Structures are given as structure tokens and as C-alpha cells.
Amino acid sequence: MKVMKKAIATGLAFTLAAGTLVGCGGGDSSADTKYELTVSGIGGSLNWLPVYIAEEKGWFEEEGLAIEDALFTNGPVQMESLSSDGWDIGCTGIGGVFAGVLGYDAKILGSSNTDDGTQxxxxxxxxxxxxxxxxxxxxxxxxxxxxxxxxxxxxxxxxxxxxxxxxxxxxxxxxxxxxxxxxxxxxxxxxxxxxxxxxxxxxxxxxxxxxxxxxxxxxxxxxxxxGPLVDSGLMCSFVANKNSYADEEKYEAMKIFMKVYFETMDWMKENPDETVTYCVDMNDENGSTMTEDTARKYVEADTYYTLDEAVAMMEDKAEGTDMSVMENNMTDVLDFFISVGNYTEADREKFAGHVDSKLLKEVQEGAGTQAE
Missing domain, CATH: 3.40.190.10 (Periplasmic binding protein-like II)
Incomplete structure (x- = not known):
């Protein structure tokens, strides 16, 4: 069962309102669908792979969630579409996080994986x-x-x-x-x-x-x-459209999305060979051919977090600071971008407080209840 997929955005002029996103796949959603969510990401990226696999497996539909993809070539372009409410929740790297938070007041909902293994x-x-x-x-x-x-x-x-x-x-x-x-x-x-x-x-x-x-x-x-040798601390994260996050129905849909996403990452760790095959297929569909050997190295280059690890990074304080481990890592990178002129000291203050662990903690609590 395929979901509708939006075309990859290749320029800054890309907007949802102008109708430049078009369906490029089949569109047969479950009759039991209760929620709908537009999810953005970087085509072919490691943090998009769990979404791709869950779509191919039909796991979102099984949970009553219909997903529409909005794929982009990089984080800043991905975040620009927030000006037209182009999507609800996105998977992105640190550049996209900063562009989303500082440009569009997006919420940071957690991290999915390290993002320094290919640098x-x-x-x-x-x-x-x-x-x-x-x-x-x-x-x-x-x-x-x-x-x-x-x-x-x-x-x-x-x-x-x-x-x-x-x-x-x-x-x-x-x-x-x-x-x-x-x-x-x-x-x-x-x-x-x-x-x-x-x-x-x-x-x-x-x-x-x-x-x-x-x-x-x-x-x-x-x-x-x-990246790992210099201890960069880079990671990929989830960001939410502030308007969608404030909408009760979209918020519940995001919880389902996160639940399936982290369950898919658990499945990937237990099924590495099948994960590599899906990675090859994903990149083929994205227009970037990848051999099985390269795909295996690509998948193994970074580490996917468990749900408990992701929550802990948002809850545990970094040593010597009042910030969480996650926010402290991000602020260190932001300080670098400030030093090279991409952002200002005022942006550092503006960035504070955008990491919100509420949704992911509720997903964790729900997973614990089901396990019992």
C-alpha cells in the first residue's frame, strides 16, 4: 500500500500554496484512517529511512495514520515551506533545526540519530x-x-x-x-x-x-x-510546525507518527540486511543510485536512538549547565554558526526554550503502558 508522496523541492521558490508539490505515487489509504499528517524530510537521508520503511510496511496505516510526504533537498529549503504551513512535522539535520526555530518558531520534539558518521x-x-x-x-x-x-x-x-x-x-x-x-x-x-x-x-x-x-x-x-573523532555531537531531529503542534488533532497524529518511527528504528536494528535493501530502494526512488555495499556503510555510519535514549537527552541536564543534553549540544553548534556570521547573539537567546519533551514523553509513557 503506497501513500501519496510530494515531489522533492529543488528551489527556494517552492511553496505549497502555489501547488508546486505534486503527487508522485499511488494514493490508497486505509479505510480505518483516523488521522492525517504531512511529514517533511530530506530525500534519501538516514533519518528519512525509518519513514520510508514504515510506509512500505504499512505500519502508519495500521495505527490509523495517513502520511503525506514532503521531500526536500536540504534543511533550509525544507523550513522555508513553513511560511505557508507546508507540513506538520519534519525530520531534519541541525541546519534545518536552526532555520525552523529561528525563522518560523518551530518546536523541537526530539532527536532520531547521530549525524556525524559521514563527515x-x-x-x-x-x-x-x-x-x-x-x-x-x-x-x-x-x-x-x-x-x-x-x-x-x-x-x-x-x-x-x-x-x-x-x-x-x-x-x-x-x-x-x-x-x-x-x-x-x-x-x-x-x-x-x-x-x-x-x-x-x-x-x-x-x-x-x-x-x-x-x-x-x-x-x-x-x-x-x-565527525565522531572531533566529538561534534551533531544529530538529526524532529521539528514541528508551531500551528500544527497547537492543534489537538495534529498533536495526536504526531504522537502516532513518533510511536511508529521509533518502533521502526527498533525493527531496523533487528533486521540489518532488510534495512540495507530498503535503503537502496529509497535512494533509487530519490534518484541517487547506491550499491548495496555503500548502503550498508551508510546505514552503519550513524547511530539510531531508542525512544528512552531520545527522551533522556531532553530530560537530563548537561554537566555544568541548566540546559538538557540535547539543547546544550545544539547550542554549541549554534555558537559556531554565530561565530562565522550565519546567526547573531540575539538568535542564541531566541533559540532557548524551543526543545519540548512533552510529546515524546507521552509516547514513552504509552509504550510503557502497552509493554505492561
């Missing part, structure tokens, strides 16, 4: 960075290079992005700043193409394309650092 800093094997070896970085001994070998290097990296965040964190471990290197602004796909063509001393990549291709070419390239 890598690469250099060539014959680089003096590699020759300097490991053990010189205060954040992690496994990071390659030294302050002397990184200083002045030309690095291809997307500006104002999580890749830049990973790069800056790595440099901090050497006692350096971005001003100590030559930062060349390029999106990941362009950076990958340019680097293999001989440009730059290093490049920072993310996603399922260039990252895994370069990881396989160990005879040419070395992964000098990564």
Missing part, C-alpha cells in the same frame, strides 16, 4: 599531514597531522555548514583557527570533484557520495579526521 576531512597519502602521523590533537589521538603541517593548508569545504563545524573543531584540537588555513568555500559534491582533480591540500565531505568513494581509495587518500 570526513580527507587529505592525500603523500601529504606532510599524513607523514606527521597521529597523536598531536588534543581532542583525539587518532586525528592525523600537527599544527605545523595543517597551518596554511588549502582546504575545500562548504561554508556555514556542519562540514565547516567539523573542520573548525579539528583545527581547535591543534590550537589553530580557520584563519590559520586557506578556507576554500565549495559544496561537498564540488569539493569532491575538485579534490580528486588535484585542487586543495584537503577537503571536507559529507553524505553518501564522495565520502564513501574516498574511504575506499585508501591507496590515494587518508581520512585525517571525522
Amino acid at each position: 570526513y576531512v580527507f587529505t592525500r597519502n603523500d601529504s606532510d599531514i599524513v607523514k606527521a602521523g597521529q597523536g598531536n590533537n588534543s581532542i583525539n589521538d587518532e586525528i592525523y597531522g600537527s599544527a605545523e603541517t595543517w597551518k596554511g593548508k588549502s582546504i575545500l569545504c562548504n561554508t556555514g555548514s556542519v562540514t565547516q563545524y567539523v573542520l573548525v573543531k579539528m583545527l581547535e584540537g591543534f590550537g589553530l583557527t580557520q584563519d590559520d588555513v586557506e578556507f576554500v568555500a565549495m559544496d561537498p559534491a564540488t569539493a569532491y570533484s575538485a579534490f580528486i582533480a588535484g585542487e586543495g591540500d584537503a577537503c571536507v565531505l559529507t553524505g553518501s557520495g564522495g565520502t564513501f568513494k574516498m574511504l575506499e581509495e585508501t591507496d590515494k587518500y587518508t581520512a585525517a579526521a571525522s
